[in-house]
């Protein structure tokens with residue numbers, strides 16, 4: 001059993017810094033996760049790693065089995081999830097190469113992704129005012145600012161930002177990109193939702209580390225986003241992301257309680273007598 005889970009996004013398909021890694025297949029009531037989960041040690045801690053897009057990057061953002069992934073992580077004892085992703089920047093100040101620890105999300109997916117563990121006769125509404133775990137965010141920010149214990153913060157880390165989650169798989173049109181900018185959104189990606197919402201329903205702490213790879217398509221002089229550009233910038237910045245991840249994991253208080261672990265305390269509206277026991281166990285109400 002372990003308490004730290006890592007979800008790797010585009011460009012981060014394995015964790016070569018993991019020691020003694022072995023794969024575990026975890027069946028779930030929501031089908032198979034994106035792929036086998038890797039358990040092992042990193043920065044002196046037991047961790048579980050899952051590649052969001054599966055082996056060989058074969059799952060579209062809209063095809064990722066988000067419910068199965070979150071459920072499988074929890075089945076292995078995970079209480080805290082660090083989610084890595086590649087994002088575009090919607091603002092000049094977040095240049096490619098910047099690491100962002102977002103604090104808000106605007107969901108622009110199209111409602112086709114299963115986005116809740118509730119339903120089938122059980123109604124619940126979790127709070128999403130703060131979509132990321134505040135405590136885990138701060139752990140990430142602190143480690144990202146000072147990954148090697150240096151006195152000066154790394155200039156490439158930004159604390160806070162609003163993540164615009166689009167459906168994809170196409171990148172935005174220029175008009176969309178400009179629209180999101182006019183709304184004051186900071187970064188754009190395709191996977192934070194429903195991942196963050198499901199983690200909250202599963203009562204897991206969840207925080208994201210977003211690697212800016214491009215300026216989407218709004219910028220007048222920078223190259224427009226493409227798969228090649230994303231891959232190239234990811235390759236150049238992956239080492240930093242791994243360092244931040246290891247520093248965060250090393251410093252985590254794994255046994256600490258958090259409000260995320262009680263997200264369902266007052267969330268279920270259905271008469272408890274009408275909730276089937278198996279669902280109660282499955283959802284851990």
Ligand SMILES: [Zn+2]
Pocket residue numbers: 133134135136204205206258259260261
């Ligand atoms: Zn938390």
